[in-house]
Amino acid sequence: MGDKYETLEILEKSPTGVFNLILNRPSVRNAISFDFYTEFPKALNALDQNPNVAVIxxxxxxxxxxxxxxxxSLKFLSSNYSGDRGRSGERLLRQIKFMQDAITAIERCRKPVIAAIHGACIGMGIDIVTACDVRYCTKDAFFSVKEVDLAITADLGTLQRLPGIVGFGNAMELALTGRRFSGQEAKELGLVSRVFESNEELSEGVLTIAEGIAGKSPLAVAGTKAVLLRSRELSMEQGLDYVATWNSSMLLSDDLTEAISAQIQKRKPVFAKL
Structure with a gap:
């Protein structure tokens, strides 16, 4: 984990395998610069490949x-395309898909990614957290699908992922109005699973949750994430077939033997790293 980043910081939060990936540009409220799109997937891949990491x-x-x-970055992006309309459009297409890929890296990561949200979560912040596996926030957190107010159609994943989280009608209303909504409303919509009173309580609470997940079979955790994400695109029959295929190769593991032994012996299981 020795890589240095301009926009991010990585800290080990717990010896159980919980690591903190931090958006680290506080002077600009962690606004996303072009460096992020290269650094973020690189950092996620490093965490994913590190056997000491269980939860992010x-x-x-x-x-x-x-x-x-x-x-x-937005001003540079809008002014950097001139000349032939077709070639400018093709370059912009590649740029957008490169940016999209940086966010989708969250879903490609085998390890669970839990978002701990405080203060503003606006525009690209929504793109990022909707790609995460679980989301929590503070009471004073606020959210906005802001792109429509900047004359942009949100293009990095919010319009694809948000409807599956909060429902199509709610996602349409939030995206068309760009309105600000509170942490409590985010909970009512299902965008976050729990609201904490303060940032300190958020940090402590989410760490406890992450440590609980980190203590489970890493094969089962990775499989659960992979199957749930894949099942979004499949019919019920296809989803059942997918999980059957997954478990036919993963179920009969040492983790299963250890989990059953721990249950019988009334002790905490100890699993090998992934």
């Missing part, structure tokens, strides 16, 4: 989780 906590430094895209 994603948070923001300073007073906010993420204020969205850095306006300097």
């Amino acid at each position: 906590l994603l948070s923001g430094s300073g007073d906010h989780f993420c204020a969205g895209i850095d306006f300097k």
Whole structure:
């Protein structure tokens, strides 16, 4: 984990395998710069490949989780395409897909990624957290699908992932109005699983949850994430076939033997790293 990043920081939070991936540009409320799109998937891949990592906590430094895209980057992006309309469009297409891929890296990561949200979570912040596996926030957190107010159609995943989390009608209303909504409303919509009173309580509570997940079979945890994500695109019959195929190769593991032994002996199981 020796890599240095301009936009991120990685900290080991617990000897149980919980690591914190931090959006680290607090002076601009963790607004997303171009460096993020290269660094973020690189950091996630490093954590994914590290056998000492069981769960990843994603948070923001300073007073906010993420204020969205850095306006300097947005201005550069809008002014960097001139000349032949077709070629400019093709370059922009490749740029957008490169940016999309950085967010989708969260879903490619085998390890669970838990978002701990405080302060602002705006625009690209929503893109990021909707790709996470579980989300928690503080009471004073606030959210906005802001792109429509910048004359942009949100293109990094919010419009694809948010409807599956909060429902199609709710996602349409939030995306068309760009309105600000609170942490409590985010809980009512299902965007977050729990609201904590303060950032300190959020950090402590989410760490406890992450440590609980880290103590489970890493094969079962990775399989649960993979099957749930894949099942979004499949019919019931296809989803059942997919999980049957998955378990036919993963079920008969040492983890199963250890889990059963631990249950019988009334002790905590000890699993090999992934």
